[in-house]
Amino acid sequence: MTAAHDAARALFAELTGREPDGLWSAPGRVNLIGEHTDYNDGFVLPFAIPQRTVAAVGLRDDDRGRVLVGSTFAEEPVEVALDELDGLFPTAQGAHPAVPEWAAYPLGVAWALRHAAAQAGPFRGLDIAIASDVPVGAGLSSSAAIEGATASALNELWGTGLDATALARVGRRAENEAVGAPTGIMDQMASMLGEPATAIFLDCRSLEAQPVPLGIAEAGLAILVIDTRVTHTHSTGGYRERRASCELGASLLDVPALRDVSVADLPRARQLMDDVTFRRVRHIVTENQRVLDTVQVLRERGARGIGELLVASHVSMRDDFEISTVELDTAVDTALAAGALGARMTGGGFGGAAIALVERDAVEAVSDAVTAAFAASGFDAPHLFTVTPSAGPLRDA
Ligand code: GLA
Secondary structure: OOHHHHHHHHHHHHHHOOOOOEEEEEEEEEEOOOOOOHHHOOEEOEEEEEEEEEEEEEEOOOOOOEEEEEEOOOOOOEEEEHHHHHHHOOOOOOOOOOOOHHHHHHHHHHHHHHHHOHHHOOOOOEEEEEEEOOOOOOOOOHHHHHHHHHHHHHHHHOOOOOOHHHHHHHHHHHHHHHHOOOOOOHHHHHHHHOEOOEEEEEEOOOOOEEEEEOOOOOOOEEEEEEEOOOOOOOOOOHHHHHHHHHHHHHHHOOOOOHHHOOHHHHHHHHHHOOHHHHHHHHHHHHHHHHHHHHHHHHHHOOHHHOHHHHHHHHHHHHHOOOOOOHHHHHHHHHHHHOOOOEEEEEOOOOOOEEEEEEEHHHHHHHHHHHHHHHHHHOOOOOEEEEEOOOOOOEEOO
C-alpha cells in the first residue's frame, strides 16, 4: 500500500463514515515512441509506470441510485443521480463539462460504462474517493489512471464483466465525450494492459496489442523521466489543432487516416497541401515508421539500439509537429550532451515530461546536468525520477 492508497481510504471514510468495499488502482504511462499517431490509426509503444491512481469505492446501502465522487485534489465532492448522467454528457465540443473537470473523469466513466453494458443494469449507487501519485498535467496520463482505476472498480462492483480493451474504450469515451478532450486511445490501453518489464506495441486501428520485452535493466540502462512542471491540457488549443491538420492531410491524400500513407508517399503529399499541413503529415508518417523500427531494433539488438530513433522522434515533434517547448528541448539537449543514449518529449506536448535513455550509472550525472541547465535558464526546477514498466489495473484491497 502506498500513500495514495492510505489517502483514498481516509477520504472515503471522511466522505461516507464507512469503509470502502475495495481499493482499485491503475497506472500512468510513459510513451517510449509513437506520438500523436494513435488518433491517426497508427502505431504506439507505451508502457505503464509505477505511479498509480487509487479509487476507494463502495456500493451504497440506501440504493437511491446516486453517485458521490471526491478527490484529494478537490475541495468539495460532487454528487449526482446515475439517471442524471445522460443529461450531463456528452459535453459539447470545445465547451466545459457541466461538472468540475476532475469529476468529469470518474462520472464520465460511470456514464460510458452504463452505456457499454446496459444489459447488466439496473446499477446501484456508489461512493468513490480518488487519490493519486501520478503527477497531473505532466504528460504521464494521470487522466487515464483515474479512468482505469474507476472503470476497474465499477466493472467489478456492477458486474458488467468488460475486458481490458472494452474498459479502455470506456475510459476514452469519458475523456472524449465527458471531459471533452479529443484524444486517442493510447493512454487508456497503456494503463489497462500494463505488464512488468514490457512495453505495449499497439496497432491503434485494430487495437491488437503485442507485449515487447524492453530489457532496460538487463542492458544496464535506465529510463529517466524529466518532468518540466510546465503543465498542459489537451481539451483546448494545440492538441485539437494538430488533430484537425492530420484529418485535413488525410482527406487531401484521399485516405481514411494517415496510417495509410507511407514514407514513399511523402513527395506526392508535398504537392497536395500547404507547408504546415505537409509538415504535420510528415511527422505522423515518419513517426509510424519509427515505431515499427524501434520494435524491430528492440527485438534484434535490444534497448541499446534505440537511442537514435528516440532523438529523431523528438526532432520531428520539435520541427515538424511543433509541439515541444523550450523547457522540453533543454531537457532533451542537456540529457544528450550529458551522455544519454537517446531522449525525447513524451505525451501530447505543449509542456509535460521528456524521457531519457541513460546508463544506469549515469542517472545522477544526467539528472544533475538537467537540473543545472534549468536553473541557468531561469526555469522552475524539474522533477526527475526513473521508471520501470509496471502492472496494469489491480484490486489492492
Ligand atoms: C495524449 C493523448 C493520447 C495521444 C498523446 C500523443 O496523451 O491522450 O491519445 O494522442 O497525447 O501521442
